[in-house]
Amino acid sequence: MVWRWVLGILALLILLLCRTRAGVLVTLGDALRVDVKLGWFRFQVVPGRERQKKPPKKKDETARDGGEEEKKSPSKPSLEEIRDAVRTLLPPLKRALARTRRGIRVEPLRLSLILGGREDPAAAAKLYGELNAAVWTGMPQLERLLDIPDPRIHIEVDFDAEESRTEGSVGAAIRIGTALAVGFGIGIPALRWLLHYMRRHRKEEKQRPAPAASGTA
Numbered sequence: 001m002v003w004r005w006v007l008g009i010l011a012l013l014i015l016l017l018c019r020t021r022a023g024v025l026v027t028l029g030d031a032l033r034v035d036v037k038l039g040w041f042r043f044q045v046v047p048g049r050e051r052q053k054k055p056p057k058k059k060d061e062t063a064r065d066g067g068e069e070e071k072k073s074p075s076k077p078s079l080e081e082i083r084d085a086v087r088t089l090l091p092p093l094k095r096a097l098a099r100t101r102r103g104i105r106v107e108p109l110r111l112s113l114i115l116g117g118r119e120d121p122a123a124a125a126k127l128y129g130e131l132n133a134a135v136w137t138g139m140p141q142l143e144r145l146l147d148i149p150d151p152r153i154h155i156e157v158d159f160d161a162e163e164s165r166t167e168g169s170v171g172a173a174i175r176i177g178t179a180l181a182v183g184f185g186i187g188i189p190a191l192r193w194l195l196h197y198m199r200r201h202r203k204e205e206k207q208r209p210a211p212a213a214s215g216t217a
Contacts, residue, residue, distance in 0.1 A: 018177030096185025097145040116161035
């Protein structure tokens with residue numbers, strides 16, 4: 001009889017966990033800020049606490065260590081790889097979101113994107129048209145899959161500015177059970193794409209010629 005009580009308590013805890021609502025609020029502007037809410041708890045994730053920096057090594061210590069080893073930075077995905085990821089993951093993501101019956105609420109959605117067009121006005125104008133087309137075609141589909149009460153997205157070009165800037169805030173709330181359902185729906189296709197991406201880049205790293213040795217014998 002005891003194990004039945006234990007199973008019943010575990011099932012109740014899992015049910016309460018799945019019913020718990022989690023949310024995130026991203027604020028864009030001069031500095032990025034990310035706040036997370038889980039049930040009654042709210043905490044700030046970005047900016048995080050500053051870590052104490054280690055003092056730099058002295059020259060003699062570096063020489064005894066044989067010089068600093070060159071750190072390999074992970075290769076960034078190319079534009080074509082990003083497009084391939086979108087083509088691969090978008091259909092299963094749509095199916096997973098459709099099963100939630102608009103169980104994800106996006107509020108607020110206030111974005112203002114100002115494109116800098118001083119350096120290349122033609123490219124900025126072209127990007128402005130592409131982004132507007134993406135917003136006008138994508139937002140109706142998102143509103144069918146998500147609960148977005150009052151979306152406000154503004155895009156313009158500033159031909160006197162050199163750099164683009166983004167301002168606004170985006171918030172999303174979802175029950176943990178709904179998030180798990182979406183994760184299971186998109187997890188396997190995302191894992192397949194990630195493994196294919198890693199194998200391709202690992203193969204490119206092996207085929208890349210080794211750098212010439214520096215220093216004298």
